[in-house]
Amino acid sequence: PVVNAPEVAILGVARMTVKPVWINGEFRPRRVVPLSLSYDHRAINGAEAGRFVQALVSRLADIRKLVL
Secondary structure: OOOOOOOOEEEEEOOOEEEEEEEOOEEEEEEEOOEEEEEOOOOOOHHHHHHHHHHHHHHHHOHHHHHO
């Protein structure tokens, strides 16, 4: 995604697909959603952006965290 003025960030969310994920010694099918964050480094520190993406992924990975 491209950040256009006056925006400072944009989150791109692609189509969900089912992919094999290695869990406990075997491949298991899991739903995967690619995310992409673009941001203006003059307005947002890279560490803050990283924490935002980690928090978002954590909430999306566990639906209980999303609804609470």
